[in-house]
Amino acid sequence: MAKDDKKDNTLKLKFDSARNLAPAPESKSIAKIKPQYELFINGSFVKPESGKYFDTINPATEEKLSQVAEASPADVDKAIKSAKSAYQKVWSKMPGKERAKYIFRISRMIQEKAREFAVVESLDGGKPIRESRDFDVPTAANHFFYYAGWADKLNYAFPTKTPRPVGVASQIIPWNFPLLMAAWKIAPALATGNTVVLKSAETTPLTALMLAELIQEADLPPGVVNIITGAGETGAAMVSHPDTDKIAFTGSTDVGKIIQKAVASTHKKVTLELGGKAANIIFDDAPLDQAVEGVINGIFFNQGHVCCAGSRLYVQESVYDIVLRKLKDRLETLIVGDPLDKNTDIGAINSRGQLETIQKYLKIGVQEGGEIYQSSCPLPKKGFFCSPTLFTNVSQSSRIAQEEIFGPVLSILTFRTEDEVIEKANNTPYGLSAGVWTDKGSKIFNMTTKLRAGVVWANTFNKFDPTSPFGGFKESGFGREGGLHGLMPYLHLD
Amino acid sequence: MKPNIKIPDFSHTAVVDQVGIEERASRFTKRSIKNETKMNGLLLALNMIDLTTLEGKDTVGKVKQLCTKAMHLHKAYPGLPTVAAxxxxxxxxxVAKKALGDSGVKVASVSTAFPSGQAPTQVKIDDTKYAVENGADEIDMVISRGKFLQGEYNFVFDEIALIKEICGDARLKVILETGELGTYDRVRKASDIAMYAGADFIKTSTGKISPAATMPVTLVMLEAIRDFYYKTGKKIAMKPAGGISKAKLALHYLVMLNEVLGEDWMNNEWFRFGASSLANDLLMQIMKQKTGIYQSSNYFSID
Structure with missing residues (x-):
C-alpha cells in the first residue's frame, strides 16, 4: 500500500511483472469431449473394421482426452466408395446454388459453436486459446463462407471454360491447424461439386470429428463428407486407392515426395503444401518496432508450428544491434504456459515427438557454434513446453538455417546489400513464404519480384485470408489453396 | 539535458508503420486482467492520475474542491492512495498549492499559451515564470504545432529548451497535441524533438482537440521513450491525456506500459493519466473488487 511519506506519495506498487498476471483461464466445461470417437463414413459414425483405437492427449498436461478409431485400409475403402457413390448419385448433379446452401450452413454452425471449437482445439493441440479463438475458428468459418459464394458462380470464375468437378478428393491434413486445415480442404472441394474423404492428423483428431458431428447435424447428404482418423498407413491407403481422383496433402516435404511417387502414372490430380524455411528480411529503413513485432509473431505464432513461419531472420548489419536488443526485450514479455489461459502467448508443443525434434535442433545449433538466447519465462512442470529461442552467430551453412525445425526457434543472420539478401533468402530448397520490412515502396516491389516464395508479406507477416491464394515454390509444394486459384485443383477446366 | 547526449538530425527520425502499431496496440487489450493483478492495477492507476480542471469557468471554489477530492478520493475506503497531481x-x-499543503499531491500547471501555443515567446516565458513562482511542481507546456508542421524543428526544439530552463526544479511535460499532428511518423518526430530538448515527460494532448490520447499514439511515444533510453540511458516519463475515462481502458494502458517500458516505469514518477472522470470509475471498480458488488455512482463524490 501507499507509503506514509508526506513528501512522496508515489505508490511503488507492483502491477506484476509482464508475465506474472493472475490466471485468466477459459472454462474447460464448455468442451464436451466424448470418451470415444468412431469413423464418420456415409453420414454415420461407424466402428473401425480393425476394432483398434488410439489415444489423443492434451499436450499441456499429458492427460488422455479421448480415444479415436484407427481406420484400416478396409475402412478407407468403405469411405472412398461412399464418397464415390455420393458423388455420382447426389453431389455432382446438385445445382451449385443448392450446394452453396449446405456450405453456408456449415459456416454458420461453426460460428455458433465457435467457443467450443476453440477450447477443444487448444486442449487437443496445445495452441493458446487467444489464437484458436481469434484466428483458427473464425478463419475456418470464413473459408466456408467464401467458397459457398463460389458454388453457383464457377462459370464466371473461369469464363470461356466449362468447369467440371474431379470426383472423390482424398485429403490429408496436419496437426498444426486441425480445424482450419479441414476447412481449407473441404470448403473448395464441396463448392466445386466434389466429395471428400478427409483424414485428420494422429495427434489432433478432435476438432475434425466435431466438424463431422456438425456436418451430420447440418444434414449434408450421406457420403459427401467422410472424416476418418488414423496414422501414416491410413493416409497411404487413401493415396493409393484407385477411386481417389484428387489428393490434397498438407504436411512434411518427406511425405509429400512419397505421395508424388505413389501417384506417378495415375490419373490422380495432386496438390501438396509442404514445409518451409521462410526468410524475414529487415532493412535499415524499416519501422523497426513493428518489424520486431512481426518477427515475433512470424516465428512464435502457434509455437512456431507453422509451415510458413519466418524462421530465418535477415537483418541489415547497420541495424543489427538495435534489432537484436528489441527482439530480446520483446521475448521477455512473452508468456509461456497453460494454453487455456487467455494471457498465454505461447502454448504447448504439439507432441512429445515434436518436442524431441526441436530439442535435437537446439543441440545442433549450439554444436554448430550458434549463440543461443532463451526467454527467462519459467515453463510449466508438466506437459511439452519449449522456451522461445533466438540463435545468433548463424550462417547459411548452419543446419538450423537450412532445415525446418517447426518450433519456436529463430535463426538470425545478417546481410549488407539487397542483392546479397535476395541470394541468401532464395538459397533454400523451400519457397513457401517470405517477409520484407522497409519503409520504401520501390524496394518492396523489387524484392517481391525476386524472392522465390509463394507468399511475400510486406511490413507484416502470417496474414491469411480466404480470398488470398496460398502455396509454395520448389520443395514447399505446388497448387494453391484459397482464393479463386484454390478452386482450380478441384476442377477439370476445358 | 546531459551535455554528452548527441542531438540527432530530426529530418530523419524513426518511422512508424500505421497498420503494425495499431495491431500491436490492440494486442494489449487482449490481456485479461483479473483478481489481485486487477486490484493492484486499479490502485496504481488511481495513484497515477493528474486530476484536471482546465476551463474558462474555473474559480477558486472549483479548484479548492478538486484539491480536496485529490487528497480524499473515497472516504469509505480508508488507506487509498491519493492522485499524483x-x-x-x-x-x-x-490556490491549488495552498489547498494541497503537504499532502504530497503535486501541482501541475499548463503554460505557454495553452492550449494553442499561438503566442509570442515572451508571453510563453512569462506564463511559465508565473506558474513556477506560484509554486507549480510541474509545467505542462504545448509545442508550437504550426511551426512543427512548417518544418521548423529547430524553433520547436529551442522553445522547449528555453521553457525547460525557466522551469528550474519543476518537471517539464511537453504536450505534442497528437490530434493535430496527423500521422504516427510526426508523433514520433515530435517525441524525439521534445526528449532531446529536455522534456521530463512527453504528453499526448491538451484534451481540447479530438482525437486526444489513443493507445496506438501512446505506444508510438512509449517506443520513442524506449529508444531514447537505449541511446542515452535517460528515463523520460509519459502522460496520455484526454479520452481515458474508464478503468478498463486505464488497465490496458498499464499493460502496454509494462510490456513496453517495464516495471521501472510503473509508478507515478514515470507515468500519468491526464483525466478528470477516470478517478470515479476506478473507485467504482475498486469497491466492486473489494465488496463484490457495484455501487451506485451516487456513492462517489464528483468534485
Missing part, C-alpha cells in the same frame, strides 16, 4: 491553469496554481 492536480492540473490547473497558471492563475489557479497558488
Amino acid at each position: 492536480v492540473c490547473v491553469y497558471p492563475s489557479m496554481v497558488g
Whole structure:
C-alpha cells in the first residue's frame, strides 16, 4: 500500500511483472469431449473394421482426452466408395446454388459453436486459446463462407471454360491447424461439386470429428463428407486407392515426395503444401518496432508450428544491434504456459515427438557454434513446453538455417546489400513464404519480384485470408489453396 | 539535458508503420486482467492520475474542491492512495498549492499559451515564470504545432529548451497535441524533438482537440521513450491525456506500459493519466473488487 511519506506519495506498487498476471483461464466445461470417437463414413459414425483405437492427449498436461478409431485400409475403402457413390448419385448433379446452401450452413454452425471449437482445439493441440479463438475458428468459418459464394458462380470464375468437378478428393491434413486445415480442404472441394474423404492428423483428431458431428447435424447428404482418423498407413491407403481422383496433402516435404511417387502414372490430380524455411528480411529503413513485432509473431505464432513461419531472420548489419536488443526485450514479455489461459502467448508443443525434434535442433545449433538466447519465462512442470529461442552467430551453412525445425526457434543472420539478401533468402530448397520490412515502396516491389516464395508479406507477416491464394515454390509444394486459384485443383477446366 | 547526449538530425527520425502499431496496440487489450493483478492495477492507476480542471469557468471554489477530492478520493475506503497531481491553469496554481499543503499531491500547471501555443515567446516565458513562482511542481507546456508542421524543428526544439530552463526544479511535460499532428511518423518526430530538448515527460494532448490520447499514439511515444533510453540511458516519463475515462481502458494502458517500458516505469514518477472522470470509475471498480458488488455512482463524490 501507499507509503506514509508526506513528501512522496508515489505508490511503488507492483502491477506484476509482464508475465506474472493472475490466471485468466477459459472454462474447460464448455468442451464436451466424448470418451470415444468412431469413423464418420456415409453420414454415420461407424466402428473401425480393425476394432483398434488410439489415444489423443492434451499436450499441456499429458492427460488422455479421448480415444479415436484407427481406420484400416478396409475402412478407407468403405469411405472412398461412399464418397464415390455420393458423388455420382447426389453431389455432382446438385445445382451449385443448392450446394452453396449446405456450405453456408456449415459456416454458420461453426460460428455458433465457435467457443467450443476453440477450447477443444487448444486442449487437443496445445495452441493458446487467444489464437484458436481469434484466428483458427473464425478463419475456418470464413473459408466456408467464401467458397459457398463460389458454388453457383464457377462459370464466371473461369469464363470461356466449362468447369467440371474431379470426383472423390482424398485429403490429408496436419496437426498444426486441425480445424482450419479441414476447412481449407473441404470448403473448395464441396463448392466445386466434389466429395471428400478427409483424414485428420494422429495427434489432433478432435476438432475434425466435431466438424463431422456438425456436418451430420447440418444434414449434408450421406457420403459427401467422410472424416476418418488414423496414422501414416491410413493416409497411404487413401493415396493409393484407385477411386481417389484428387489428393490434397498438407504436411512434411518427406511425405509429400512419397505421395508424388505413389501417384506417378495415375490419373490422380495432386496438390501438396509442404514445409518451409521462410526468410524475414529487415532493412535499415524499416519501422523497426513493428518489424520486431512481426518477427515475433512470424516465428512464435502457434509455437512456431507453422509451415510458413519466418524462421530465418535477415537483418541489415547497420541495424543489427538495435534489432537484436528489441527482439530480446520483446521475448521477455512473452508468456509461456497453460494454453487455456487467455494471457498465454505461447502454448504447448504439439507432441512429445515434436518436442524431441526441436530439442535435437537446439543441440545442433549450439554444436554448430550458434549463440543461443532463451526467454527467462519459467515453463510449466508438466506437459511439452519449449522456451522461445533466438540463435545468433548463424550462417547459411548452419543446419538450423537450412532445415525446418517447426518450433519456436529463430535463426538470425545478417546481410549488407539487397542483392546479397535476395541470394541468401532464395538459397533454400523451400519457397513457401517470405517477409520484407522497409519503409520504401520501390524496394518492396523489387524484392517481391525476386524472392522465390509463394507468399511475400510486406511490413507484416502470417496474414491469411480466404480470398488470398496460398502455396509454395520448389520443395514447399505446388497448387494453391484459397482464393479463386484454390478452386482450380478441384476442377477439370476445358 | 546531459551535455554528452548527441542531438540527432530530426529530418530523419524513426518511422512508424500505421497498420503494425495499431495491431500491436490492440494486442494489449487482449490481456485479461483479473483478481489481485486487477486490484493492484486499479490502485496504481488511481495513484497515477493528474486530476484536471482546465476551463474558462474555473474559480477558486472549483479548484479548492478538486484539491480536496485529490487528497480524499473515497472516504469509505480508508488507506487509498491519493492522485499524483492536480492540473490547473497558471492563475489557479497558488490556490491549488495552498489547498494541497503537504499532502504530497503535486501541482501541475499548463503554460505557454495553452492550449494553442499561438503566442509570442515572451508571453510563453512569462506564463511559465508565473506558474513556477506560484509554486507549480510541474509545467505542462504545448509545442508550437504550426511551426512543427512548417518544418521548423529547430524553433520547436529551442522553445522547449528555453521553457525547460525557466522551469528550474519543476518537471517539464511537453504536450505534442497528437490530434493535430496527423500521422504516427510526426508523433514520433515530435517525441524525439521534445526528449532531446529536455522534456521530463512527453504528453499526448491538451484534451481540447479530438482525437486526444489513443493507445496506438501512446505506444508510438512509449517506443520513442524506449529508444531514447537505449541511446542515452535517460528515463523520460509519459502522460496520455484526454479520452481515458474508464478503468478498463486505464488497465490496458498499464499493460502496454509494462510490456513496453517495464516495471521501472510503473509508478507515478514515470507515468500519468491526464483525466478528470477516470478517478470515479476506478473507485467504482475498486469497491466492486473489494465488496463484490457495484455501487451506485451516487456513492462517489464528483468534485
